Amino acid sequence: MSRNAFPVVFDGHNDVLLRLGAPDGGGPDAFFERGEKGHLDFPRAREGGFGGGIFAVWIPSPKQQTPEPTPRGLPPALDAAYALRRSISDAARLFRIEDRSDGEFRVVHTAAELQKYLEDGVMAAVLHMEGADALDTDLDALHVLHRAGLRSLGLVWGRPNAFAEGVAVHFRRSPDTGPGLTEAGRKLVRACNGLRIAIDVSHLNERGFWDVAALTDAPLVASHSNAYALCPSTRNLTDPQLEAIAASDGMVGLNFAVNFLREDATRDSDTPLEVMVRHIDYLVERVGIDGVGFGSDFDGVLISREMGDVTGLPKLMSALRDRGYDDLALRKLAHENWLRVLRKTWAA
Numbered sequence: 001m002s003r004n005a006f007p008v009v010f011d012g013h014n015d016v017l018l019r020l021g022a023p024d025g026g027g028p029d030a031f032f033e034r035g036e037k038g039h040l041d042f043p044r045a046r047e048g049g050f051g052g053g054i055f056a057v058w059i060p061s062p063k064q065q066t067p068e069p070t071p072r073g074l075p076p077a078l079d080a081a082y083a084l085r086r087s088i089s090d091a092a093r094l095f096r097i098e099d100r101s102d103g104e105f106r107v108v109h110t111a112a113e114l115q116k117y118l119e120d121g122v123m124a125a126v127l128h129m130e131g132a133d134a135l136d137t138d139l140d141a142l143h144v145l146h147r148a149g150l151r152s153l154g155l156v157w158g159r160p161n162a163f164a165e166g167v168a169v170h171f172r173r174s175p176d177t178g179p180g181l182t183e184a185g186r187k188l189v190r191a192c193n194g195l196r197i198a199i200d201v202s203h204l205n206e207r208g209f210w211d212v213a214a215l216t217d218a219p220l221v222a223s224h225s226n227a228y229a230l231c232p233s234t235r236n237l238t239d240p241q242l243e244a245i246a247a248s249d250g251m252v253g254l255n256f257a258v259n260f261l262r263e264d265a266t267r268d269s270d271t272p273l274e275v276m277v278r279h280i281d282y283l284v285e286r287v288g289i290d291g292v293g294f295g296s297d298f299d300g301v302l303i304s305r306e307m308g309d310v311t312g313l314p315k316l317m318s319a320l321r322d323r324g325y326d327d328l329a330l331r332k333l334a335h336e337n338w339l340r341v342l343r344k345t346w347a348a
């Protein structure tokens, strides 16, 4: 139990490395200062009962790039050399945070480490790449990054790359927006299985999702996506996708972005916590109480004013308790499901 009497939260997705790396982001040192900007820093994480999470490396399109959208309206593919340089820089930021934390923040490589840090109150970080844009198709960079600590990989963000294509964000449209995995993408899935790197299906278009589902030997993980039935955004998961995730013993992390929660998909921060609870209810109904957790997308999206930032997590836990989730269910939602799925995926 954390100080606020709720089980400690392990969160499936945040973009704090991006925020800290921005020109006015303050770098790794700013993580240890309680800020007003953004959603996540060390002091606020402690206050909110955030015990750790999956920290994303995400690569913005270069500013000088002339936007020449692909036929499906997606931003163009990134240059791999640029993406690799940016990825190394973001990953280095995570390791510098670890180095400057006096042992209070650790990058985890195994589920045993993750469990121990959550129990000991050491903030636990999983290194994740949101999109394989930086990887060569020989997968040399994948092997090196795995040795450096990479334990989770999204094949795509919302753009095409050599391996797959991301889903374009649309409302009241099917997530079947483009082609599935390339041959290199299939090879990448098999390589991730071999290296025991978790494959994240959030941001994949529907054909890519089904290709991964057919190929992978690991539980299906959608780290930061919601229920399409409640908010018909292409970024959310349809009922058949939720059933496939359940059948694989996988999980879904609830995305806190108001435009992926609200039934009208508007970017309105005046969105009650009740809407998040409704998605949790629905995901639990479809995937089961062992297959749902959180994937906030802190520092990457617009979240509700009521949540505010990571210090709002106890409000969500409290709303879930009021809804009838008992202590065991709250532990599963807060961190036990993530721990179980990552243990099974990493096999260590």
Ligand SMILES: [Zn+2]
Pocket: 130, 203, 224, 300
């Ligand atoms: Zn994302």
